[in-house]
Amino acid sequence: MSAVIRAERLSKQYRIGASRTPYETLRESLTRALAAPFRRRSEASERGPASDSFWALRDVSFEVRQGEALGVIGRNGAGKSTLLKILSRITEPTTGSVVLDGRVGSLLEVGTGFHSELTGRENVFLNGAILGMRKAEIRQKFDEIVSFAEVERFLDTPVKHYSTGMYLRLAFAVAAHLEPEIVLVDEVLAVGDAAFQKKCLGKMGDITEQGRTVIFVSHNMGAVASLCQTGLVLDAGRIGFVGPVTEAVELYLGQFSGANELPLMLRHDRAGTGEVKLTGFRLESETGEPVDSIRNGHTARLVFDYAAPAGRPARNVEFQIIVRTESGELLFQFGTRPIARNFGEIPSTGRFVCELERFPLVPGRYRLDAHLAVDGRMSDYVLWLAPLVVVDGDYYGSGYRVFERESRFLLDGRVRCEAAGEAPEHEGR
Numbered sequence: 001m002s003a004v005i006r007a008e009r010l011s012k013q014y015r016i017g018a019s020r021t022p023y024e025t026l027r028e029s030l031t032r033a034l035a036a037p038f039r040r041r042s043e044a045s046e047r048g049p050a051s052d053s054f055w056a057l058r059d060v061s062f063e064v065r066q067g068e069a070l071g072v073i074g075r076n077g078a079g080k081s082t083l084l085k086i087l088s089r090i091t092e093p094t095t096g097s098v099v100l101d102g103r104v105g106s107l108l109e110v111g112t113g114f115h116s117e118l119t120g121r122e123n124v125f126l127n128g129a130i131l132g133m134r135k136a137e138i139r140q141k142f143d144e145i146v147s148f149a150e151v152e153r154f155l156d157t158p159v160k161h162y163s164t165g166m167y168l169r170l171a172f173a174v175a176a177h178l179e180p181e182i183v184l185v186d187e188v189l190a191v192g193d194a195a196f197q198k199k200c201l202g203k204m205g206d207i208t209e210q211g212r213t214v215i216f217v218s219h220n221m222g223a224v225a226s227l228c229q230t231g232l233v234l235d236a237g238r239i240g241f242v243g244p245v246t247e248a249v250e251l252y253l254g255q256f257s258g259a260n261e262l263p264l265m266l267r268h269d270r271a272g273t274g275e276v277k278l279t280g281f282r283l284e285s286e287t288g289e290p291v292d293s294i295r296n297g298h299t300a301r302l303v304f305d306y307a308a309p310a311g312r313p314a315r316n317v318e319f320q321i322i323v324r325t326e327s328g329e330l331l332f333q334f335g336t337r338p339i340a341r342n343f344g345e346i347p348s349t350g351r352f353v354c355e356l357e358r359f360p361l362v363p364g365r366y367r368l369d370a371h372l373a374v375d376g377r378m379s380d381y382v383l384w385l386a387p388l389v390v391v392d393g394d395y396y397g398s399g400y401r402v403f404e405r406e407s408r409f410l411l412d413g414r415v416r417c418e419a420a421g422e423a424p425e426h427e428g429r
Helices: 026-046 080-087 120-130 135-149 164-177 187-191 194-209 221-227 245-254
Strands: 003-015 053-065 069-073 095-100 104-107 182-185 213-217 230-235 238-244 277-284 300-307 314-325 330-335 343-346 349-356 364-374 377-391
Touching: 003 080, 003 213, 053 080, 053 095, 053 213, 053 230, 053 238, 069 080, 069 221, 069 245, 080 095, 080 104, 080 182, 080 213, 104 164, 120 135, 120 164, 135 164, 164 182, 164 194, 182 194, 194 213, 194 221, 213 221, 221 245, 230 245, 238 245, 277 364, 277 377, 300 364, 314 349, 314 377, 330 349
Parallel strands: 069 213, 069 230, 104 182, 182 213
Antiparallel strands: 003 053, 003 095, 230 238, 277 300, 300 349, 314 330, 314 343, 314 364, 364 377
């Protein structure tokens, strides 16, 4: 089959400290586009020294054929999102070119693609029009989109009032059902629940079977390996590998073999504004002693040192940990978000202590990610911050060890037998 995406020597340079407005009106977009040739000449003459800029992408070339699913993987800052924004025509490459043979549907990040003041219904028709579809075509798919997104009750509510999950479900439904020939999906699926992620992956599998093309960016290597035939590994803005997805995943996972040997404060494979950064990590027992592993059924203390480089206290701080399998499959998250208790203000240096009672995972090796947000802006996001080793702690007090082939999680509970028709006896804990 012929190539529907052809990228040739794509490069993207950003100026450090250059201001960028995340959202703009249609009039501003048109004005910016019309002024682009003049602006580029002006910027070229005013551009500062090379030290004031960095290359997010450098000489990236690849092809994707019709009906193929390409997984784009790499560490934070590797250039994945920049590549998808260029393919989506959100940003222009500094050098190089890309040819797209077909309509493109993009789901890059929550907050882009929809107009916040419009209702869900209006945004479905707006996105269809942007894709070049006639109103009749959109109406034909409308009920299917709404059913998939599960937002029937809120269809005539402005999307600015949607929860993240509602917004995401509708955005994906639009991108997947309005039949673009090319579908671009970023790590945004990670914020959905497990059932929704499974639903989305199934839909993307259907899309490729229909002969359409998918480019999928994710840190979940299990999802990448199951959906994609080809993998593209980005490393510091350059292509490290393009080929069979299993080889790409092995190469990507191998990049982390030495990452955890570096002190956290020296690691550069992270994302965020850097207003507050994690600088150290250690495991402690419930008595506060340093340990190398977690005993399930016991309290695990995960301690993260942090610092604000500017030396100022930070306000409205969100802290979250993510525990995954070594291949990147999400197991659970915990932090200030689920308990709705952000830190109103934190000192310029200190530590976050996350205590997890009766740690619930079976013995095995896992990975830990963590992120910080300040006033809703991502401040620091470190993937594969540390490995986690879980050992048997006799969770049930019975001496029975649960293995991974039986379950991933250990649960509190009881089992009893009752005679038919008998009312259960009062039972205390």
